[in-house]
Amino acid sequence: MYNYLKQRFKHAIRFRHKRGYGVHSPFVFDLITNVIKEKAEYYDFARIEAMGNVREKERKLYRLIFRLADYFSFREVLCVGVENPWVSRYLAAVSKQMNVLNGGHDCPGAEYTGRVTPAEMKGREIDLLFLGRAFEADWHESWEEVLRERKKGPLCVVIKDIYKGRFNSLVWRQLRQEGTVSIDMMWYGIVFFDERLQKGRYNMII
Template sequence: MAKRGAWEIFKNYVGFRKECLPKGGYGIHSPFVFDLYTNVIGINKSEPIFKAIEAYRKEMIKSDIGIIRKTIAENMNGGFRGELVKLKKLASVVAVPPHLGRLLYRLANHFKPKVMLELGTSVGISSLYIALANPEGYLYTIEGDEAVLGIAQKRFESFNVKNIKPICSTFETELPRLMDEVDKFDFVFIDGDHNGNKLLQYFDVIQNKLTDNSVVIVDDIRWSSDMEDSWNELIAKPEVTVSIDLFRCGILFFRGGIAKQHFKLRYGPY
């Protein structure tokens, strides 16, 4: 499904703003979500590591270096094998923006997940936010472009990060293999493939490894109507007890003993 144009995104955002609750946590009647929003999602506290990660992004944005994509699947992360792509594009367009990186950091720092999964490493900015937030956890991150993953791996080494396992593979190939290797996933960040049907397929694969305490973050839920439709299918699933729509991304929880609720909340620039 094609990416939405600027006008369509704007109209979608106007609809979101009409339905979402105001910043500050007003109107959130779930104690769990109120605490999460006011103490984790909605805060604007800076951490020393944020500066270091964003310095890495700025370094690439200023660079004029290009790399030749070595994708192992068709159209992974919006590019094809043999295509020349500039590092500045990967850092400014493909990688998660700073506000989403900070959200991933705070969520991982708050929940302290032991086993984490990321679908879509890109140049490793999101991976660093997740892994450095929770050094006691272990992050599996999958990327389908060997050249791009190589850039990320070098940066992981320079940051001396020991709790990331980068995997060069397709999601379809690697996810079933990981199901045999891990007992559970406490924290999952789904990015890197803006296809609504694939999103549902990936969720179906990992679902049996999710627990009551697992957290799943889905990026670009409004990238296309196809992605938004699939997001709506996910939040309707009976095992999803709490879902939070932050416009760009969404968060899913599976906690027992909580009445099924869905929230549209403001975060970052939205």
């Protein structure tokens, strides 16, 4: 608990990119203004959220993932360590061509295209990797190898609870060290692997 509160305090001090101020990268400025801070109510949001109660913090994250996939035309998505069906429902609504794969345990009610193992993902390109709260239970060396291949990019990784769990925090720090562009959003983090981008680290909250 002490470490978590310390990280929140540090994040508040460094929190300076809320509306893109101080951002010199055109890519990140565009990302903040047109994706992260976008407030448009997509038609599918109401339909999806009518299926049940989604906590506000969770809803913000899943809507953001929807906007990321929509804006960048992500079509190959892998989810690992997801405990509820919501993120798959938002992602499935992005496009009829969307391929949402589950690399973890079964999740009743989820709208995945299929379930895959690391062996089945060998050499397969993915656009977006979502690491949920419980991904430690599904994570092992085989997934590390899959991720290592995709770190050549382009790849976007979204990881949840980057300060709440020891394992999640460790993976987040490693990804942030190796990635091209990273955005620390306190509750979750985003990392882009893409050699065409200007390297940078940013902190903000939506």
